[in-house]
Amino acid sequence: MDQELREEKKTAPPKKKLYLGIGIYAAVFAAVFILFHCVLMLGRIPSESMEPTLMVHDWTVGSRLSYRDRMPERGDMIIFYSDEEESSLCKRVIGLAGEEVSFVGGHVYIDGSPLDESAYLADDVVSECGESFTVPEGCVFVLGDNREASLDSRWWDDPYVSVEDIQSKILYVLPFHRLPWF
Numbered sequence: 001m002d003q004e005l006r007e008e009k010k011t012a013p014p015k016k017k018l019y020l021g022i023g024i025y026a027a028v029f030a031a032v033f034i035l036f037h038c039v040l041m042l043g044r045i046p047s048e049s050m051e052p053t054l055m056v057h058d059w060t061v062g063s064r065l066s067y068r069d070r071m072p073e074r075g076d077m078i079i080f081y082s083d084e085e086e087s088s089l090c091k092r093v094i095g096l097a098g099e100e101v102s103f104v105g106g107h108v109y110i111d112g113s114p115l116d117e118s119a120y121l122a123d124d125v126v127s128e129c130g131e132s133f134t135v136p137e138g139c140v141f142v143l144g145d146n147r148e149a150s151l152d153s154r155w156w157d158d159p160y161v162s163v164e165d166i167q168s169k170i171l172y173v174l175p176f177h178r179l180p181w182f
Contacts, residue, residue: 043059059173076092076169097140098135103128108143131154
């Protein structure tokens with residue numbers, strides 16, 4: 001009987017190794033949790049409002065720290081919380097604080113000058129809207145890249161996104177729409 005206990009002790013892992021393993025798993029879990037809760041943000045694209053830049057089922061990786069000490073820039077893709085839509089949305093920053101955003105002949109104008117969107121939009125994209133908007137301090141004006149199918153600043157009761165409501169700036173796109181099961 002004593003011999004059986006001795007053999008069992010020899011084959012059982014020492015408690016130090018067990019605790020070390022649990023500690024390593026806990027540390028990795030805590031690091032991943034902190035990374036994605038405080039530094040990075042994963043987002044899933046549920047609609048076609050940002051096509052063709054972001055497709056339905058794509059995932060994004062964003063930085064939660066991008067706007068801690070600076071304002072968003074025109075052209076940034078952001079994820080923000082919309083009280084009006086009661087969800088997080090992904091759109092492109094078009095108008096900055098103090099600027100007038102208007103629409104003439106299906107094109108976007110900033111302070112009376114046409115906005116060059118050729119880096120992310122095709123020339124034939126039409127941005128319809130009959131209003132002009134003056135962006136207040138601490139806010140931005142956003143549009144989806146798929147202007148015909150995007151519910152964005154043009155159509156909301158409160159058309160401005162407060163910088164405080166911005167959750168992250170999109171850094172990378174994971175094109176999951178290309179996978180065969182989507």
